[in-house]
Amino acid sequence: MVNINYDCNKESKIGGIMKKVVLLTLLILSLAVPVYTAGTVESGKxxxxxxxxxxxxxxxxxxxxxxxxxxxxxxxxxxxxxxxxxxxxxxxxxxxxxxxxxxxxxxxxxxxxxxxxxxxxxxxxxxxxxxxxxxxxxxxxxxxxxxxxxxxxxxxxxxVHGLIYYNKQLFEKAGITQLPKTQAEFDVVCEKLLTAGIVPISVAGADWTSGFVFSILSAPQVYYNNTQWYKDRNAKKVSFYDTDWTESATRFKNMYEKGYIYKGAPAMDYTASQQFFLDGKAAMYPMGSWFSGSPEALATGFEIGVIAPPTKDGGSYLAAIAxxxxxxxxxxxxxxxxxxxxxxxxxxxxxxxxxxxxxxxxxxxxxxxxxxxxxxxxIQNEINDLYKNTKVMTNNYNHPIGANPPDGFTDSMTRAAQTLLTGGSVKAALSEMENYWTANQK
The missing domain is CATH 3.40.190.10 (Periplasmic binding protein-like II)
Known part of the structure; x- marks a missing residue:
C-alpha cells in the first residue's frame, strides 16, 4: 500500500503543467485500485x-x-x-x-x-x-x-446454582414415591437407594466441583440465615466456626462416610462425575442449571428430574447468580x-x-x-417451575453475599471440601476457610 502525503503549502510552487501531470498520475493510480467487499475498502476508505x-x-x-x-x-x-x-x-x-x-x-x-x-x-x-x-x-x-x-x-x-438432578428410574426402583424437602427426608431417600444397591450421589472430589457442591448444599442454611454473611465476616461479626457452617460441614462429611456420596468421589473430576450420573451409576447429581441443556443429559435412557437442596425446615431456597x-x-x-x-x-x-x-x-x-x-x-421446564415457585436466595460461592469474598476463596472452599471427603476433621476444613479469609481479606 502506498501512502501519499500531499503538502498544500507547496502547491503554489508547482507549475501548471506539473500540476496536471500529478493529478493525471493520481487519477490513473486510483483507477488501478481494486474494489474490495465490505471490511476492506468501503466508500473509498x-x-x-x-x-x-x-x-x-x-x-x-x-x-x-x-x-x-x-x-x-x-x-x-x-x-x-x-x-x-x-x-x-x-x-x-x-x-x-x-x-x-x-x-x-x-x-x-x-x-x-x-x-x-x-x-x-x-x-x-x-x-x-x-x-x-x-x-x-x-x-x-x-x-x-x-x-x-x-x-x-x-x-x-x-x-441457578443450587440444584440436585435425580434419575427418576432409579428413584422408582428404590421405591421412592415422595421427593425430599427436609434433610431428614433426604437421608431416608439415600438409605432407600443404598438398600436397593444404588449409589445415591455423584460428586467430583478431585477438582473445584467438590467445593462448589459443598457450597450449594451449605448455602440454604448459611447464606439464607444471613444474606450479608461475607460482609459480616469482613467485619468479624461471624466466623466459619459458627453453628451454621459447623453443621453444614459436619453434614457433608457424614454424607460421605455414610455412603450417600460415592466412595470413589475423591478420585473423580468434573467430567467423570457427570458421566457417572449419566451412565445411571448414581441416582443424584448436584450441579447448576447449565447441566440441563447438555446434549448428554437429553440423550440418556432415563428421565431426569430436579429438586432443590434439602433444608432443615423443609423450605426451598435456591442459590442463583445474576x-x-x-x-x-x-x-x-x-x-x-x-x-x-x-x-x-x-x-x-x-x-x-x-x-x-x-x-x-x-x-x-x-x-x-x-x-x-x-x-x-x-429438564429446563422443571427448573423453570422450581425457580418460579421457590424462595430464591441470590448468590453463593465466589459471588457477593453482602460483599465479595477474598480472591481465590473458592480454592480454599475446594480444599475444605476435599478435607471432608478424605477423612479430615470438620475443624480442619473450617480452619482452612477461616485462616484463608483472615490472611487474604482486603
Whole structure:
C-alpha cells in the first residue's frame, strides 16, 4: 500500500503543467485500485482488519465448537474484526488464576469471560464500558454498576446454582414415591437407594466441583440465615466456626462416610462425575442449571428430574447468580472499539445469549426478554417451575453475599471440601476457610 502525503503549502510552487501531470498520475493510480467487499475498502476508505484475543471458558456444555460458532457469527456481522480464541486450560471453577497469570505476564486478552471481576477492576485490568440504550435494557443494570459509577462487564443471564438432578428410574426402583424437602427426608431417600444397591450421589472430589457442591448444599442454611454473611465476616461479626457452617460441614462429611456420596468421589473430576450420573451409576447429581441443556443429559435412557437442596425446615431456597459471568475488555487493548463490540455481542446479542441460555438453562435479564427465548428442554421446564415457585436466595460461592469474598476463596472452599471427603476433621476444613479469609481479606 502506498501512502501519499500531499503538502498544500507547496502547491503554489508547482507549475501548471506539473500540476496536471500529478493529478493525471493520481487519477490513473486510483483507477488501478481494486474494489474490495465490505471490511476492506468501503466508500473509498481503506479499512484494515484488526485482530483481538478472546479468552473463553470451555465446559462440557460450552464446548470449543460452541465458541467457534459464536465467533463465526460475530465475524459475519463485523468482517473487519478477526477474533483469536484463547482457551483457559484449568481444572478450577473459574478462569481467575489463568487471567491473573496472563495479567502478570503482560499479555492480558483483549476480551475475557470473567467471573470474579472485582479483582481485575481493582488491578486496573478492565476498562469501563459504554452504557448505551441496549445496555440500559438490563433489568439489573443498577446492581451491575460499581461504586465508581462504571460498568465493567456485559452480561444478561441469570443462572441457578443450587440444584440436585435425580434419575427418576432409579428413584422408582428404590421405591421412592415422595421427593425430599427436609434433610431428614433426604437421608431416608439415600438409605432407600443404598438398600436397593444404588449409589445415591455423584460428586467430583478431585477438582473445584467438590467445593462448589459443598457450597450449594451449605448455602440454604448459611447464606439464607444471613444474606450479608461475607460482609459480616469482613467485619468479624461471624466466623466459619459458627453453628451454621459447623453443621453444614459436619453434614457433608457424614454424607460421605455414610455412603450417600460415592466412595470413589475423591478420585473423580468434573467430567467423570457427570458421566457417572449419566451412565445411571448414581441416582443424584448436584450441579447448576447449565447441566440441563447438555446434549448428554437429553440423550440418556432415563428421565431426569430436579429438586432443590434439602433444608432443615423443609423450605426451598435456591442459590442463583445474576449478571456475574460477563465479558470484560482489557484496559490496555490496542483495539478498544473492536474489543467492546465483541464483549457487547457476547453479553447482549440475542444469538449468543439465546444459545447460552439454551445450553445452561438460564433466564434472560433483559427487559425485552422475548427476544431471547429458546426451546426449553423438559429438564429446563422443571427448573423453570422450581425457580418460579421457590424462595430464591441470590448468590453463593465466589459471588457477593453482602460483599465479595477474598480472591481465590473458592480454592480454599475446594480444599475444605476435599478435607471432608478424605477423612479430615470438620475443624480442619473450617480452619482452612477461616485462616484463608483472615490472611487474604482486603
Amino acid at each position: 481503506t479499512s484494515e482488519i484488526v485482530e483481538i484475543d478472546f479468552q473463553i471458558w470451555v465446559t462440557p456444555n460450552l464446548t470449543v465448537e460452541y465458541w467457534e460458532d459464536l465467533v463465526a457469527d460475530f465475524h459475519k456481522k463485523n468482517p473487519d474484526i478477526k477474533v483469536n480464541l484463547v482457551q483457559a486450560i484449568t481444572g478450577e471453577s473459574t478462569a481467575d488464576n489463568f487471567l491473573r497469570t496472563r495479567l502478570a505476564a503482560g499479555n492480558f486478552p483483549d476480551v475475557c469471560h470473567v467471573f470474579t471481576e472485582d479483582m481485575f477492576i481493582e488491578a486496573g485490568a478492565l476498562m469501563p464500558l459504554p452504557i448505551d440504550d441496549d445496555v440500559k435494557r438490563l433489568r439489573n443494570l443498577k446492581g451491575m454498576i460499581k461504586d465508581d459509577g462504571n460498568l465493567y462487564t456485559y452480561d444478561s443471564i441469570t443462572l 449478571n456475574r459471568n460477563g465479558y470484560g475488555v482489557s484496559a490496555k487493548t490496542k483495539h478498544p472499539e473492536a474489543a467492546i463490540a465483541l464483549a457487547k455481542y457476547m453479553g447482549l446479542d440475542p444469538y449468543p445469549v439465546s444459545k447460552r441460555l439454551a445450553l445452561e438453562g438460564g433466564f434472560s435479564d433483559m427487559e425485552n426478554a422475548e427476544d431471547y427465548t429458546y426451546d426449553m428442554t423438559y
